[in-house]
Amino acid sequence: MTLNFRLSHLKQLEAESIHIIREVVAEFENPVMLYSIGKDSSVMLHLARKAFHPAPLPFKLLHVDTTWKFKEMIDFRDRFCEEHGFELIVHTNQDAVTQGINPFDHGSNVYTNAFKTVALKQALRAGQFDAAFGGARRDEEKSRAKERVYSFRDGQSQWDPKNQRPELWNLYNGRVNRDKNESIRVFPLSNWTELDIWLYIHLENISIVPLYLSAERPVVWRNGTWIMVDDERMRLQPGEEPQMKWVRFRTLGCYPLTGAVESKATELTGVIQEMLLTKTSERQGRLIDFDEDGSMEQKKREGYF
Amino acid sequence: MSIDALDRQLIADDIDAYLKQHGEKDLLRFITCGSVDDGKSTLIGRLLFDSKMIFEDHLAAIEAASTHHGTVGNETDLALLTDGLRAEREQGITIDVAYRFFSTQRRKFIIADTPGHEQYTRNMATGASTADLAVILIDARHGILDQTRRHSFISSLLGIQHMIVAINKMDLVDYSQDVYEDIKRQFVDFAARLDVNDIHFIPISALVGDNVVHRSEQTPWFQGRPLLSMLEEVHIASDRNYIDFRLPIQSVLRPHLNFRGYQGTIASGAIKVGDKVMAMPSGKTSHVERIVTFDGDQMEAFPPQAVTVTLTDEIDLSRGDMLVRPKNIPRSARYFEAMVVWMHDGPLVNGRGYLLKVGTQNVPADVSDIRYRVDVNTLKQVAAHPVDGVPGLHLNEVGRILFEANRDVLFDPYRKNRATGSFIIIDRITNVTVGAGMILDRHTHDGQQGQRRGLSKHHPLLNAVDGTITGQARQDRFGHPASTIWLTGLPRSGKSTVAYALETRLWDLGCAVHVLDGVAMRLGLSKDLGFSADDRSESSRRAAETARILNDAGMMTIAAFVSPYAADRERARLRISSEKFIQVWLETAVSTCEQRDENLYPDGDGIYAQARAGKIKNFTGISAPYEAPDDADLVVKTESMSVDEIVESIIELLKTRSLLPE
Numbered sequence: 008m009t010l011n012f013r014l015s016h017l018k019q020l021e022a023e024s025i026h027i028i029r030e031v032v033a034e035f036e037n038p039v040m041l042y043s044i045g046k047d048s049s050v051m052l053h054l055a056r057k058a059f060h061p062a063p064l065p066f067k068l069l070h071v072d073t074t075w076k077f078k079e080m081i082d083f084r085d086r087f088c089e090e091h092g093f094e095l096i097v098h099t100n101q102d103a104v105t106q107g108i109n110p111f112d113h114g115s116n117v118y119t120n121a122f123k124t125v126a127l128k129q130a131l132r133a134g135q136f137d138a139a140f141g142g143a144r145r146d147e148e149k150s151r152a153k154e155r156v157y158s159f160r161d162g163q164s165q166w167d168p169k170n171q172r173p174e175l176w177n178l179y180n181g182r183v184n185r186d187k188n189e190s191i192r193v194f195p196l197s198n199w200t201e202l203d204i205w206l207y208i209h210l211e212n213i214s215i216v217p218l219y220l221s222a223e224r225p226v227v228w229r230n231g232t233w234i235m236v237d238d239e240r241m242r243l244q245p246g247e248e249p250q251m252k253w254v255r256f257r258t259l260g261c262y263p264l265t266g267a268v269e270s271k272a273t274e275l276t277g278v279i280q281e282m283l284l285t286k287t288s289e290r291q292g293r294l295i296d297f298d299e300d301g302s303m304e305q306k307k308r309e310g311y312f
Numbered sequence: 313m314s315i316d317a318l319d320r321q322l323i324a325d326d327i328d329a330y331l332k333q334h335g336e337k338d339l340l341r342f343i344t345c346g347s348v349d350d351g352k353s354t355l356i357g358r359l360l361f362d363s364k365m366i367f368e369d370h371l372a373a374i375e376a377a378s379t380h381h382g383t384v385g386n387e388t389d390l391a392l393l394t395d396g397l398r399a400e401r402e403q404g405i406t407i408d409v410a411y412r413f414f415s416t417q418r419r420k421f422i423i424a425d426t427p428g429h430e431q432y433t434r435n436m437a438t439g440a441s442t443a444d445l446a447v448i449l450i451d452a453r454h455g456i457l458d459q460t461r462r463h464s465f466i467s468s469l470l471g472i473q474h475m476i477v478a479i480n481k482m483d484l485v486d487y488s489q490d491v492y493e494d495i496k497r498q499f500v501d502f503a504a505r506l507d508v509n510d511i512h513f514i515p516i517s518a519l520v521g522d523n524v525v526h527r528s529e530q531t532p533w534f535q536g537r538p539l540l541s542m543l544e545e546v547h548i549a550s551d552r553n554y555i556d557f558r559l560p561i562q563s564v565l566r567p568h569l570n571f572r573g574y575q576g577t578i579a580s581g582a583i584k585v586g587d588k589v590m591a592m593p594s595g596k597t598s599h600v601e602r603i604v605t606f607d608g609d610q611m612e613a614f615p616p617q618a619v620t621v622t623l624t625d626e627i628d629l630s631r632g633d634m635l636v637r638p639k640n641i642p643r644s645a646r647y648f649e650a651m652v653v654w655m656h657d658g659p660l661v662n663g664r665g666y667l668l669k670v671g672t673q674n675v676p677a678d679v680s681d682i683r684y685r686v687d688v689n690t691l692k693q694v695a696a697h698p699v700d701g702v703p704g705l706h707l708n709e710v711g712r713i714l715f716e717a718n719r720d721v722l723f724d725p726y727r728k729n730r731a732t733g734s735f736i737i738i739d740r741i742t743n744v745t746v747g748a749g750m751i752l753d754r755h756t757h758d759g760q761q762g763q764r765r766g767l768s769k770h771h772p773l774l775n776a777v778d779g780t781i782t783g784q785a786r787q788d789r790f791g792h793p794a795s796t797i798w799l800t801g802l803p804r805s806g807k808s809t810v811a812y813a814l815e816t817r818l819w820d821l822g823c824a825v826h827v828l829d830g831v832a833m834r835l836g837l838s839k840d841l842g843f844s845a846d847d848r849s850e851s852s853r854r855a856a857e858t859a860r861i862l863n864d865a866g867m868m869t870i871a872a873f874v875s876p877y878a879a880d881r882e883r884a885r886l887r888i889s890s891e892k893f894i895q896v897w898l899e900t901a902v903s904t905c906e907q908r909d910e911n912l913y914p915d916g917d918g919i920y921a922q923a924r925a926g927k928i929k930n931f932t933g934i935s936a937p938y939e940a941p942d943d944a945d946l947v948v949k950t951e952s953m954s955v956d957e958i959v960e961s962i963i964e965l966l967k968t969r970s971l972l973p974e
Contacts (some may be wrong), residue, residue: 012554012582012614016339016420025618026562026577033563033631033672057606058575058618062567145411152410152425172745173434173655175441177577178669178736182743189743198422200413206335280327284320 017207024051024195025058026177027156031138031193032058032065034181038138038193039131042068042095044080045259046215047142050204051196053213055140056091067094069130069139073122074099075110075261077237083216098130110263111242122261128164131190137183138191146200156197157181162188205279219278221255221270232266257282337415340543343424343439343472345463346449351480355449355518356425359540360414362525409439418544433688433708434655436463437748440470441734444548447476447539452485452515455495458689461502465688468506469651469710469750471730473551475503475511476542483517487530505691507727510546514539552615556724557581557589558642558732559635560671565620573604573620574629579671579731580724581637582614583621590638591629592722597638598625615731632673634722634732642732644720649683649752651726652705652713652737656746659704660713660737662696666746670721670735677717681879683846685711693844705747712846713749714879725753786866790824791973794863796888797962799872800881800941801898802933803919804905804912806950806958807872810898814870814959822973825868828858833873843930849880856884863892868971876938894969896962897944902933904951 014022031038040055042048055064070084088095103121110118131139145152155171157179172180183189196204208215226233227247234241236249241263243249254267255278272278322330346352412423424439440446446467450460467475477499485491492515503511514523515531516539522528523538537545558579565573583589583600590597603610604620613619621635629635634642654660665678682703684693688710696703696711705711726733737747787793797814799807811827818825830851834841838854841847852875862869875881885893909918923931930936941947946965948958966972 012552013338013549014617015335016337017335019339019616022577022616022618026616029562029575029618030672059565060606060620061571061573061604062565146413152412173438173736173748174745175438175736175748176730176734177442178671178734180669180736180738180743180745182667182738184743198411198413200415200420202334202415203420206331209331210335276327276331279331280323283323283330 017203017210020199020203021054021057021207023177023198024054027179027193027195028055028058028140030179031140031181031191035138035191036185037134037136038066038140039069039096039134039136040064040066040140041127041142042070042084043142043259044070044076044084044216045142046204046208046219047144047196047199049213049215050199050207051140051142052093053211054195064093067096067134069096069098069134069136071123071126071130072097072099073118073126073261074104075122075240075263077216077218077235077259077262077265079218080216080259083214087214096130096134098126098133100126100129109240110261115264118264131164132188136190137185138181138193140193140195142196143194144196144199144201144204154194154197156194158192158194159183160190160192164190166192201282202279205275205282209275209279215275216259218256218259220274221253221272221277223251224254224267225249226252226254226267230266233269234265235262235267237262333417334415337418337420338549339420339422340445340546340548341422341424341443342445342447342543343426343436343443343467344447344449345426345436345439345467346480347451347454347457347459350449350451351518352425352449355447355478355480355516355524356412356423358518358521358524359423360412362521362540409435416540416544421543433462433466433710434653436466437470437653437655440467440472441748443467443470443472444551445474445476445543445546446472447478450477450479450495450499452479452481452488452491452495456498456502460499461691462688464499464503464506464508465686465691466653466710468508469653471726471750473509474546474548475508476539477511477513478518478539479513479515480518482515482522482531483520487515487522487528489531489533492534512536512542514542553580553729553731554582554614555580556640556642556729557583557635557637558724558729559583559619559621560673560722560732561629561631561633561635562672563631564629571622572626573622574635575618575620576635576672577618578613578615580615580729581640582612584612585609588638589623589635590641591627592634592636592641593644593720594628594633596625596627598623598627600624632671634671642722642724642729644722646717646720647680647714648717648721648723649712649714650735650749651686651752652711652747652749654705654707654709654711654747656739656744657707658746659697659699659706660711660747661699662703665740667738667740668715668717668721668735668749669738670723671732673721675717675719675721676740677715677721679713680716681714681845681849681877683712683714683849684844685709712752714849715749723751726750727753783864783866790866792823792868793892793971794866794868795892795894795966795969795971796859796863796869796871796884797894797896797966798859798875798881798884799870799896799898800875800944801950802900802902802905802938803874803931804908805898805900806908806955807874807898809955810948810950810958810962811870811872813955814962817959817963818868818870818972823868824866825870826862828855828862828869828871828873830855830873833858843928843936845877845930845936848874848930848932848936849877852877852880852884856880856887859884860888863888874932874938876932876936878939878941881941882943894945894962894965894971895941895943896946896948897941898950898958899940899947900950905933 059065100122108118108121143151155174159172160166183191225236227249233254253271255270256267270281272281344352410425412425414421424443426436426439448464479492479495496513514536515534516523522530525538525540527538558581559576560579561574562576565575585600587600589600601622601624603613662679662682665676668675668677682696685696687694696705724732733751735749736745739746799811801807808829815825815827838851841851855871855873859869859871906920909920922928923934932938948961
């Protein structure tokens with residue numbers, strides 16, 4: 008046989024992710040895929056479609072909606088899911104809505120806990136899911152570097168960094184005690200880097216929310232970054248005046264907490280080019296990581312993705 | 313973020329060309345291991361730093377953290393780049409496996425940063441399981457330590473074929489060539505016992521940067537390339553097995569009645585549309601109809617592609633089965649031996665049941681025997697530590713284990729096929745992963761010892777053919793049923809004496825009878841065997857097989873073997889079948905046996921005397937265990953009974969079992 012057995016690193020990563028996704032579907036009773044509408048989620052979803060082609064996705068998507076997402080994200084989500092016939096669950100922590108928790112009065116810690124961590128736990132509990140796919144990558148943040156592909160969570164969805172199962176080869180231990188509500192968070196993109204994600208989106212022509220591309224948008228300068236005034240709920244501080252700037256987002260979350268960077272890149276390759284030529288890491292645009300040293304680790308212990 | 317000026321130019325001038333180049337890179341996974349202060353984290357920090365993979369905000373965070381936790385005075389502590397978890401930062405120690413990523417123009421790299429702490433062999437094995445290459449760090453001031461040997465052994469055990477030995481902190485020994493050469497020589501001596509094909513040495517200083525990314529001017533005597541350049545160029549493509557086609561089935565996709573796709577990741581070998589394939593374990597054959605992917609059908613598939621295959625025939629194939637080629641099939645057996653790394657606080661215990669995940673197969677299996685433990689510092693085979701009187705394997709220990717699964721398992725030896733020769737061990741109560749195993753190659757692992765254990769006994773193409781002369785016909789001719797009287801007991805307990813006296817008595821009764829004597833067997837059929845636990849088991853197995861053949865021929869067989877292990881005697885019973893198998897224990901105190909030996913050889917050259925003097929190793933009763941039977945059909949006390957009395961008590965038993973002529 009004279010085959011060329013070479014596979015590029017992206018094709019190897021793709022194969023690894025597909026293997027993981029299939030393994031979860033084969034071994035768990037009720038998996039769900041967390042869909043955050045961001046670029047990593049879009050890649051993960053694309054890989055899931057590949058994993059089960061020509062069959063439809065064998066699980067539902069779950070979006071934890073904080074009610075403070077960018078409008079364009081929600082539009083994209085609804086259009087995209089309808090187009091592909093995905094079953095989508097949207098969950099919001101109604102208690103937090105009732106209590107009027109918001110990112111302006113309560114600070115990012117309280118807000119994130121209520122609308123993300125607690126909301127996620129509520130949704131997973133309600134759906135009786137024993138496995139949940141997430142799009143986290145090990146290169147995002149230091150404490151992520153040690154995360155397993157299968158991250159075991161106890162009945163309270165908590166993560167214990169000292170009590171994670173050893174993970175060898177591509178043999179994943181998917182055994183959980185369902186009576187105790189134990190579950191696994193699965194990260195098929197663990198070994199992808201930010202550059203891999205962008206390159207894959209480029210090569211595979213994956214649809215992404217237009218907020219990743221530069222456009223003229225209304226923004227204010229706050230805490231050393233550009234915050235977009237996405238709707239009338241945005242509270243302006245004294246002296247803040249929305250102005251139109253050419254900006255794009257490197258990461259997408261809740262608009263009052265997500266910083267934009269100035270850019271003229273209106274096409275994907277331009278975004279990649281800018282990213283490669285700058286030296287600021289991706290999560291810097293997210294205010295929640297900066298609360299205190301080791302904050303991501305703390306949130307994960309509590310049940311954050 | 314990325315690399316050097318050339319790259320930046322290309323990115324700025326022609327992003328499409330750059331992306332094309334980056335998309336074509338290949339992937340190298342490596343581990344870094346060293347002792348606590350060998351400078352591992354600093355080395356990784358240096359690789360990331362010098363290859364411009366550190367973001368400015370990360371660097372700012374490290375600079376801030378250096379003043380809190382840093383161990384290098386006022387300099388930015390690069391090690392802090394890789395120390396992720398808070399507890400670790402507080403202890404100043406890496407306690408888990410962390411994965412790091414960087415890329416150069418040629419390759420993308422995934423680093424498994426594995427701990428140097430003595431207690432964390434399990435994390436090292438975890439990191440090594442997916443690595444192509446190991447970087448072993450040695451502190452030039454300290455040379456080779458126990459942990460260096462341990463890390464090298466585990467790398468080799470986990471099948472890593474390439475090793476770079478980085479002799480670090482050369483700046484602290486004045487870049488001395490003598491120091492470097494001395495350590496190198498010691499390592500080469502030691503590495504002769506390892507199973508690694510490709511070893512390179514390099515003098516570095518991770519702290520200062522010598523020979524990490526750039527060649528150092530401090531080591532003009534070193535002609536080799538810097539570390540990063542070695543990592544870029546090491547040839548790993550041929551490490552993968554492209555010969556033996558194996559597709560372990562993950563799931564069967566049936567979106568509608570006209571499509572049945574078998575999904576899985578190609579573990580090894582390659583396959584083309586139209587190729588003839590065989591399903592294991594059913595043995596049914598078919599041909600590859602399509603190789604279906606989201607991006608369109610492929611004509612061929614190879615590892616590690618994740619594919620969906622359809623076949624020209626509907627054959628029975630489900631998760632845990634394997635698709636292979638008819639003339640190149642994996643082994644299929646209930647019994648197999650593996651090197652096991654134990655990863656849990658509670659020990660592995662002989663006789664206990666676990667769940668094994670072997671590829672896509674989930675199989676309950678019992679630990680049938682702990683052959684030996686490997687002292688990971690000396691690489692010597694030693695006895696397993698007992699756990700409540702039963703041999704066990706403790707956290708971070710490595711041992712050779714015989715497993716008995718509750719059904720046939722499909723596998724290849726780990727050395728030939730990492731993907732189909734590896735498994736994890738799961739505790740059935742807590743569901744925790746407690747160990748990892750690498751299945752041994754019975755042909756090559758350690759000489760003849762490999763020709764063991766009913767491996768391949770259910771080879772689908774190897775079906776025993778039954779003759780036309782039945783057991784009943786033989787019984788009619790000889791006048792009695794076939795049986796095996798298995799005499800077990802310590803050396804000098806009187807097995808041979810009783811065996812030959814019993815043979816004469818049975819012969820006189822008109823029986824077709826023959827003695828299989830342990831000593832005679834060892835002079836012939838089993839003369840290749842020694843007296844290790846492993847060899848004793850094999851000796852028992854051969855004895856049982858031979859007894860069975862004699863039984864099949866219709867004869868009564870008296871088997872006189874020390875057979876010290878209960879598990880081996882039980883296997884003999886199962887092999888020969890319970891209704892034909894009579895186990896007789898010649899119960900005798902060690903002191904009595906020793907006295908008898910001394911009476912025979914009063915000049916002190918008896919076997920017990922030699923064993924006491926250490927001239928015979930692994931001598932049952934002295935330096936090796938005898939597991940007294942608790943299920944013997946008959947126990948005879950040789951100290952209080954004469955040979956004739958013993959023979960008559962056996963005859964009585966045979967009568968009650970209707971095994972004598974009418």
